[in-house]
Amino acid sequence: MARNVSTGRKAAVTALAWGVGLVIFFPILWTVLTSFKTEGEAINAHPSFLFFDWTLENYHTVNERSDYLAHFWNSVVIALGSTLIGLLIAIPAAWSMAFVPGKRTKDLLMWMLSTKMMPAVGVLVPIYLLARDTGLLDSKTGLVIVLTLVNLPIIVWMLYTYFKEIPGEILEAARMDGASLGSEILYVLTPMAVPGIASTLLLNVILAWNESFWTLNLTAANSAPLTAFIASYSSPEGLFYAKLSAASTMAIAPILILGWFSQKQLVRGLTFGAVK
Amino acid sequence: MNVTARALMGASLLLAATSAVSAQTTITVATVNNGDMIRMQRLTSDFNAKHPDIKVNWVTLEENVLRQRVTTDIASKGGQYDVLTIGNYEVPIWAKQNWLLPLDNLGADYDQADLLPQVAAALTVGGKLYAAPFYAESSMLMYRTDLLEKAGLKMPENPDWGFITDAAAKMTDKAAGVYGICLRGKAGWGENMAFLTSMNNSMGGAWFDMQWKPQFDKPEWKKTLDAYLKLMTSYGPPGSSSNGFNENLALFQTGKCGMWIDATVAASFISDPKESKVADKVSFAPAPTRAGGSNHGNWLWSWNLAIPASTTKADAAKTFVAWATSPAYTKLVAEKEGIANVPPGTRTSLYKNEAYLKAAPFAPMTLKAIEAANTQKPSEQPVPYTGGQFVAIPEFQAIGTAVGQQFSAALAGKATADQALAASQALTSREMTRAGYPK
């Protein structure tokens, strides 16, 4: 039965939600608007919302100065690579923790999460020395490895919580029907888990995309992603808000568009009500 | 032409191409994202035209990230970079560790004798130059001529702190959003401490005595901090405890500040009508001294190109450094981007160039400020360190930032001047003891 909602109520909710949404979005909107201003206009004490001389000058400057596509590509490889490898390792681990829990499963999970609690600034030197000795400085491979490991606990954790929501009876039933372990995973578990996996994937791509400690400190010229692109526009001597805004808009845009198109998956993927 | 011949020719062309590629050396240059370096990056094509065998990869980052990045790499011998952009703070420290290659033979066109002696001195260790200055700055007073006139004052040739306080009081008009003076307040060794260390030098104070004992319990620091707090709390803009160079620049450019004492490089930004609303109403004076004093604070900062000892491409790196810092580069910028945009503060010849002096009205004051800075003797008292607005020891970054936090707390009204000084004295003594001073 579809819920009947009065148009009046719907209108009120819509107005409220749009209001709140715009307030939350405002700093980003402001950044985007600023990217079309001149540097002088960007620091105007009586800021103009829409009525200023729109200019593409900042985008021209940014494009002339840096190779956006190269940084973009590095970001894609690093974010996607580390997430996919992470999933490959995490899916079996989360499966076994969710369906064949041992006495120590909780502790194991907690321990995995605790590996993320080391402040990165404190371990930079050891990791840097290791990367130097293995020749992985300024390489995408090195960053993919590091980010895989950094985000692995989160991936395992998220998948574990989703897998746990899949009722064990369905698996039991499959087993009764004589399904092997392999086909159990392939035909029963996977279809149910795909939405959860998809949203984990999306979330981790976002996390890896924005990771800005390791991606800045382990790269130089060849594998620098968009975080380094941003760092070349922030806080120089002189005015920089408009140029930084343009660079930020360019760095955020791809992932925002991805989010726009996949937001249904992102949210529906976490919905297990349907399988219950 | 038959097929074989064509194939042969193709093959030999390919061979030629490959050998050309293999003869090419790629160097990685790490630099700061300030305007002059961006210009250098843009002019790389000129370097490529002159040296087709060297390919340049740029790593351009903001100052804090770059410093962290480059220091980690050189100290752990990571070997990621062939040319580094570093400050005159790092150069003497790193040179003593043998982390940098001496640059005493940059070629006949380099003309080392033309370098401003104060700038070169800060980069020389044991008689050898360890980094080539790219641009340099000192500090000076920048002020609004219209506001000063309205206040009924005239800028003396050498203003002292008393005059500054008086002028700040008279220029302040908070209702109109005009604050008499803007100074750095954000905690950091290169932020508020650069200003305050320099101000303390001008008051006759020092960071350490000859036994490396911190001097925050001496009257000079007390005088410095009291004067600073009085200026800023009475006549400064709100939010000054989180203002650094850029925040103050934005304030000055939008007409909120009567006076601003900061790096000379700011002069070109506030006189640029494209960015600054007050471009036609600014003038310049030397950084203030104490009444009757002659020390203007000894502020000297230069961005320099250096070559790490770990590089395997020293020759190509040297070729690049020579290109980017020689008089010919100045000429190149003048031709392509206008003479006002050449990197300032490194060469005597630039300040004798009539065209430059005409295009850059702040040039004489900049030169005067740089010439007044003595990095070898930053304080009027005998001190065991070199420097100026900083102390050239490796520990200074962390100590300076921690002390800067204390002083910004005093500015924000969270602590008194005496509390901030006592805490600074304690934490500096602690860190120095830990670092094993006196050495």
Added chain:
Amino acid sequence: MATQASQTASRLMLSPAVLLLFLWMIVPLGMTIYFSFLRFNLLMPGTEAFTGFENYVYFFTDPAFWPALANTLTLVLGVLFITVIGGVALAVLLDQPMWGQGIVRVLVIAPFFVMPSVSALVWKNMLMNPVNGLFAAFARGLGLEPFDFFADAPLASIIVIVAWQWLPFATLILLTAMQSLDREQMEAAEMDGAGPFWRFLHLTVPHLTRATTVVVLIQTIFLLSVFAEILVTTNGGPGTASTTLTFLVYMQSMLQFDVGLGSAGGIVAVILANIVAIFLMRMIGKNLEA
């Protein structure tokens, strides 16, 4: 028999993740523990020597240590409080039928896509700056004195910035949980005459506990390492008002390059983080058993 087979299989499936994370943990951790007992400054090579617990003593007696500990807790708890409350409210709101739900959802999620240093710069300079910022312009428009965010409420301002970045994450997880709420049960309660508040308290809230647990745990981990926001806005000041443990470790290991002291600080931070984690598990572990 099947059980034993699947147990073996499960071990096999678990081991790559465990092994890798073990290596990732033990190698840097081992090196860090080792370094933490050395006098080892990257800027002064050749002075390395064993010093016992000296680094730890220095770290614990640092005058900034206790304030940093308190600030860390305030930051984490403050952000958690805002994001959980705000997240629940937003999840309830976004779960209602409305026009343009997809667009609103994207608007709400968007802050999560912004890199921390950029959002800090935007908030600091374009919004919160007491002279040039937008908030100051509003305040002046209303005839009020602009509030000096980073001097008068440095930590609270940072909490607001960080909470803005993490609110989307909380909302997303909670919204997902909301959507798995049993509609029929809701409607049945409605038929029985239960008011919206009662339904929220007795049906929605219990249903969201588990999602909240996940939000709290995952966010805590990320919040403990917040530091770009502090570096950009206040540099830990004024005084130590916004210095957190991570920022303290940053000052020692990235400004001073004192690897020994930084390592000791890192180890202390790990131990404290684990204490927090155990504490959290005690408090909310029950939710995970369910």
